[in-house]
Amino acid sequence: MPDTMLRALKPTSAEEVQAIVAEAGAGARRLAVTGGGTKRSVGSMEPVDAVLSTARLDRIVDYSPEELTLTCEPGVRIEDLERLTAAKGQMLAFEPPRWTRLLASRGEPTLGGVLSANLSGPRRIRAGAARDHFLGFEAVSGRGEMFKAGGRVVKNVTGYDLMKLLAGSWGTLAVLTQVTVKVLPAPRTETTLLLFGLPDVRASEAMTVALNGPFEVSGAAHLPSFAARARPLKAEMAVTALRLEGFDASVAARAEALSAVLKGFGRIEMLDAGHSRDFWTQVREVEAIASDPRPLWRLSLPPAQGWRGPHGLPGDALYDWGGGLVWLATEEPPAKVHAVARELGGHALGLRGHEAFGPRYGALAALQARVKAAFDPLGVLNPGRMEATS
Amino acid sequence: MPVPDPALLARKAEIVRALQRIVPGEGVVSEPAGLVPFESDGLSAYRQTPLAVVLPETTAQVSQVLAWCQANGVKVVPRGAGTSLSGGALPLADGVVLGLSKFNRVLEVDYANRCAVVQPGVTNLGITAAVEAAGFYYAPDPSSQIACTIGGNVAENSGGVHCLKYGLTTNNLLGCELVLMSGEIVRLGGKAMDADGYDLLGLVTGSEGLLGVVTEVTVRILPKPQTAQALLLGFPTVEAAGATVGDIIAAGVIPAGLEMMDNPAIRAAEAFVGAGYPVDAAALLIVELDGPEAECAELTGHVRALASARGADFVRVSQNEAERLAFWAGRKAAFPAVGRIAPDYFCMDGTIPRGKLPQVLTRITELSAHYGLGVANVFHAGDGNLHPLILYDADRPGELERAEAFGADILKLCVAVGGVLTGEHGVGVEKRDLMSEMFDATDLACQQRVKCAFDPGLLLNPGKVFPTLHRCAELGRMHVHRGKLAFPELPRF
Numbered sequence: 068m069p070d071t072m073l074r075a076l077k078p079t080s081a082e083e084v085q086a087i088v089a090e091a092g093a094g095a096r097r098l099a100v101t102g103g104g105t106k107r108s109v110g111s112m113e114p115v116d117a118v119l120s121t122a123r124l125d126r127i128v129d130y131s132p133e134e135l136t137l138t139c140e141p142g143v144r145i146e147d148l149e150r151l152t153a154a155k156g157q158m159l160a161f162e163p164p165r166w167t168r169l170l171a172s173r174g175e176p177t178l179g180g181v182l183s184a185n186l187s188g189p190r191r192i193r194a195g196a197a198r199d200h201f202l203g204f205e206a207v208s209g210r211g212e213m214f215k216a217g218g219r220v221v222k223n224v225t226g227y228d229l230m231k232l233l234a235g236s237w238g239t240l241a242v243l244t245q246v247t248v249k250v251l252p253a254p255r256t257e258t259t260l261l262l263f264g265l266p267d268v269r270a271s272e273a274m275t276v277a278l279n280g281p282f283e284v285s286g287a288a289h290l291p292s293f294a295a296r297a298r299p300l301k302a303e304m305a306v307t308a309l310r311l312e313g314f315d316a317s318v319a320a321r322a323e324a325l326s327a328v329l330k331g332f333g334r335i336e337m338l339d340a341g342h343s344r345d346f347w348t349q350v351r352e353v354e355a356i357a358s359d360p361r362p363l364w365r366l367s368l369p370p371a372q373g374w375r376g377p378h379g380l381p382g383d384a385l386y387d388w389g390g391g392l393v394w395l396a397t398e399e400p401p402a403k404v405h406a407v408a409r410e411l412g413g414h415a416l417g418l419r420g421h422e423a424f425g426p427r428y429g430a431l432a433a434l435q436a437r438v439k440a441a442f443d444p445l446g447v448l449n450p451g452r453m454e455a456t457s
Numbered sequence: 458m459p460v461p462d463p464a465l466l467a468r469k470a471e472i473v474r475a476l477q478r479i480v481p482g483e484g485v486v487s488e489p490a491g492l493v494p495f496e497s498d499g500l501s502a503y504r505q506t507p508l509a510v511v512l513p514e515t516t517a518q519v520s521q522v523l524a525w526c527q528a529n530g531v532k533v534v535p536r537g538a539g540t541s542l543s544g545g546a547l548p549l550a551d552g553v554v555l556g557l558s559k560f561n562r563v564l565e566v567d568y569a570n571r572c573a574v575v576q577p578g579v580t581n582l583g584i585t586a587a588v589e590a591a592g593f594y595y596a597p598d599p600s601s602q603i604a605c606t607i608g609g610n611v612a613e614n615s616g617g618v619h620c621l622k623y624g625l626t627t628n629n630l631l632g633c634e635l636v637l638m639s640g641e642i643v644r645l646g647g648k649a650m651d652a653d654g655y656d657l658l659g660l661v662t663g664s665e666g667l668l669g670v671v672t673e674v675t676v677r678i679l680p681k682p683q684t685a686q687a688l689l690l691g692f693p694t695v696e697a698a699g700a701t702v703g704d705i706i707a708a709g710v711i712p713a714g715l716e717m718m719d720n721p722a723i724r725a726a727e728a729f730v731g732a733g734y735p736v737d738a739a740a741l742l743i744v745e746l747d748g749p750e751a752e753c754a755e756l757t758g759h760v761r762a763l764a765s766a767r768g769a770d771f772v773r774v775s776q777n778e779a780e781r782l783a784f785w786a787g788r789k790a791a792f793p794a795v796g797r798i799a800p801d802y803f804c805m806d807g808t809i810p811r812g813k814l815p816q817v818l819t820r821i822t823e824l825s826a827h828y829g830l831g832v833a834n835v836f837h838a839g840d841g842n843l844h845p846l847i848l849y850d851a852d853r854p855g856e857l858e859r860a861e862a863f864g865a866d867i868l869k870l871c872v873a874v875g876g877v878l879t880g881e882h883g884v885g886v887e888k889r890d891l892m893s894e895m896f897d898a899t900d901l902a903c904q905q906r907v908k909c910a911f912d913p914g915l916l917l918n919p920g921k922v923f924p925t926l927h928r929c930a931e932l933g934r935m936h937v938h939r940g941k942l943a944f945p946e947l948p949r950f
Contacts, residue, residue, distance in 0.1 A: 077869050134811055134812065134841070135509055136812050168608050185656070196650070196651060204527075212899050212902075214899050214903045216898070219810070219875055220875070220877055222625070222837070222841065223808055223880060224616075224663045225877045225878045225884060226662070226884065226904050227660060227904050228659055228663050229903070230659075231627065231658075231659020232907075233661070234659070235651070236656075238478075240655075255709065277682055278571065279593075281681060281682055281683040281749070282680075316754075317749050317755065320751035321749055324749070358540045365654075367653075369570045369647070412647050413648075413649035427739065434643060435654050435655050435659065437909075438908035439655075439910065441903075441910045442795060442903070
């Protein structure tokens, strides 16, 4: 039965989560683990017996703006966290994407889901990924054991950094029941410099110039003409965008200095703070390509190699993270997409249809399997989700 | 430490011969005099002569050494520059020290991808040296950065005074090559900004040499900020200094560095380097702001005003680069400075929620009186990482034990107020027996199963981090309770 047809178990405490997971293990049953359920279509899950949703584990436990920490249950919605932190002039600096339009999903993304998928927005190039802001957790492993790791302070090296391991584990190791993340002051203002009409390779050079200077660029994206023409930009040619954030005087000074070094790339326009925010929201949500009917891929590549991605893979691409994140709509076979991404020194994640994750080989594949078994030896949690299907 | 195995001690000659076959020439040290430099690391209170030291030059040799040791049940302790402050590189009497000092080359600098590929024996500062002509630097800056190596930084997830803004080692890595105890070689990450599959790079970083031996590291490099400016702010009370730190953060400012020193630390540093510190202040803040000049000017004024509002009675702003470096010289030399006023000291490393600082410092003062041992406090105030330096004299009977007990009390206090045992120095041997203050048996079992996934024979750096070593087979068992169901009202399958 497809897991969307199954009744969702919605525990309200860690003890209930433990009871569900332990019982599943004892009965050789398997669970789909979800937060808001918005990214359920990613990965090729094997059949499961029930859905375990953390949606009702949604309490804020502690928010200490002066300590730069926030502790809550995993089912707290990203929207709510952003409202809460914004009221104190703070933010989740990794700029969590929603991907609801992109994946045509219903529901609300949760913090637990975003951490489990290690999803980061355009500010990743400056502020780090979700994993870099994940300070501690409590969870129930696939063994049905409650355990914790990390702490509730911003600097901690006590024991293994299991936060990094759980970030990006797509719910295959443990069910989070409480998380602590780092929060940071939100920028006072922002602006975006736009360059026009650059071919991909030239845009890559422009982004490299910007990122290699002392300008503290916090967003570097390139939308080729097909993407720039789409809403909301409706530009007539390709657009390359560079975001600057911070205190007013600093942003103004950096905008001036950055404009000077980018002179050779042609006309420069600037977006005011409001338009800049809107622009980066649509970059974060990949709106320009979201309604493309073709299979959609997210390639993570060495930034200066990003523009090469579409050369081996005919299709339409746009670029974030200074070229390091390539969004590609293509009909090319999944095995080829994975292979090209690997050749270029990165990897691919498929967002529609199967074969999201590529094959892994040798000692590393065996090691990853042993790590999975350390937490979930019976394969109770999200079985097969991170495995290649081909 | 684990009790040495007499059978292994008896096999020394055979082990040395086997290692020499893998690493010919002078790559194996087994003479007593040659082993002396390897007896301890930065935590010099603990010493142990290893069975032998092997200094390979290639990843293939590292792989062969580990594979041979695994096949022969020989324990291995990896070592970088040996500057660990928690005993991470403390040898074992029946174990081999695997030194990475010959892995000292910068392999590639890739400016277009803002990264450098280096061997693990390259020093922290050596990375910056390789890229600074092009206007770049490597951000994490442990105080030992002249000597400590990037391999050791990866093992310990080292911090430094600038990690409030720029992160610890883990936030500045892109990839590594790792040799497992089996001899298998795996590559984790690369030059892309996230990795496929589980984030084993993040897991290995800070694993204190228990999971594998790093033979190559890809680090992020950053363009150097245009300018940096530092402020020295003296306060009549610790509370006022602490409150100012809170005000700075609340104003939305994340300084590049935000350090606090208490009066004994100020006096020791000033006597040692003459940095111009106010020796009568109860607490000193060093605040560094970096970025474009316009930003530094704006924020310097802002921080100054916040400090004055809290009663700062000593305010200096660096007027040039030499002065900025002089402001830092005292702080960076705080440990050796304290080393001059006492024959020995222990440096603790707990992190606390910053708001608890006055409470914690008051209690440390009480404990100092109770144990009859002096203490000086330096503090990465921005991120709550406290370094109390406990002063003692190892030649006086009982003082080492009192200092250890004092340190343990401080770390328990850190945990009790919501903090952690170690912010950047690692658990090592020093804090191993305190792990149960923070973690229960299940938490520790989860961590040890990770160890088992990497090193099922428990041969790599045993005796560090975990208070008890369970055999992997024992940890692997599933305990399924089929008794009464908890929460009978819950929806079931």
